[in-house]
Amino acid sequence: MNVVTTIGQVREQVKAWRQAGYSIGLVPTMGYLHEGHQSLMAAAKKDNQKVIVTIFVNPIQFGPSEDLASYPRDLERDKIACEKMGVDLIFCPTASEMYDANFNSYVDVNGLTDALCGKRRPGHFKGVCTVVTKLFNITQPDRAYFGQKDAQQLAVIKRMVSDLNFDIEIIGCPIVREADGLAKSSRNSYLSECERSAAVCLYQAIECANAMIKQGEKSVTVITKAMHNLIVNQPLAKIDYIEFVDLASLTSVDRLEQDSLCALAVYIGKTRLIDNFIYQHH
């Protein structure tokens, strides 16, 4: 496994792989890798002859009051995880390698970023789209892998790739969960023992919604209210949002009569966690 920090080093390796006719899979991450990332690496490994993992805590996707400085980092542990998964190349640049002093170009997707996290984190998806565009252009992969846990991000990236004609297949991979249902996330490391117990309320709300849907409930108001009540019972939890949106357009839905995404964001203490599930209409 090769670990490089400069764009030039990646280009050199990719060029050699391209000339040898190898297919390339990209797993873009912010590091502090967990089983969710590992499932992306495994999918990339299965589909491609070479796998690149990028590890970069992208400053421009964090708001001024967000957790850029405290975001967890452990490159040595990440290297071991990548090595175990058979990754071929890690690209872990510095911020100045990615953004020079005169940097001033941005990629943005309108519409899809108006709801959910986009509404609460202005500029977040612009930062994501910009860094993903850069990583696509640097690594020139055949396929790129993103977690369904970040459902809005996945939808936005797919739209961007289609709109801007990137010749890259975007593959979404299922949410990986802890034994009690908590979605794997690097930010789970922020949680105290008490908060960790409380954090299961996101998954419980999802389970509750799924049970109601199975029983035939179609009203988003009724389902959301039940999810809301379940979470507010947990004193350490504070709801940021619980929303049902159309799976394609991410615009609000009132009744479950089309393929929909139910997404929620909840603060557990100071830690903002997200989770979601997809409702498939039959």
Add this chain to the structure above:
Amino acid sequence: MNVVTTIGQVREQVKAWRQAGYSIGLVPTMGYLHEGHQSLMAAAKKDNQKVIVTIFVNPIQFGPSEDLASYPRDLERDKIACEKMGVDLIFCPTASEMYDANFNSYVDVNGLTDALCGKRRPGHFKGVCTVVTKLFNITQPDRAYFGQKDAQQLAVIKRMVSDLNFDIEIIGCPIVREADGLAKSSRNSYLSECERSAAVCLYQAIECANAMIKQGEKSVTVITKAMHNLIVNQPLAKIDYIEFVDLASLTSVDRLEQDSLCALAVYIGKTRLIDNFIYQHH
């Protein structure tokens, strides 16, 4: 020479060329080709084994009151011009091939687009950067050729390519002029005979500025005033702007003490023409 209208057809051809190891040069145009475009094609032909010309009047770079509907088009004549220059592939898509109904992704460069034409044509460079990103991703060239006549566009594209890590060399080609000095432009076709005579005032203003600079004049105010006086003497002309800016940042300069761009935009009747020259500081 192959003439295609769909993205899929371009990808197929580019893939075959890539597999054969050919280098590819791209000349993006809005058609109605003139000697300026031909000089770009000649440069592309010299540097690359295959040359793609795109012909697309990009709707999203026109403002609501601009000349999208009347922009001159003559695909049959353009094909002959490309054939003569040894072009290998023309890509001339429809607007709906380039922008589907849900299209919502944009690329923008801040800062460089605040001055000159960017200031007068809000959204113009966002439209340019977006379509150029799409054309880059569709044609995947080694090199792309742009005219120095659109000096701000060239600076913006270079910045975008550097910021977003496109693996493409951007080559600017000198302004091609008519015998009397008027810069070649598809929009010159709008000019009546009377207006065509008047249009030489842009070049006369540039010649006047260059003569003053040769005589040692450093004051932008003094030079701009002389250019202004020369153009206002022409009754068919109405100045949009005459500006001197730093060649790299495109921010205003007061004195010629650094590499600078002098750019001007002048209405001749209803037709907006642009021209420019570069001052190299020694």
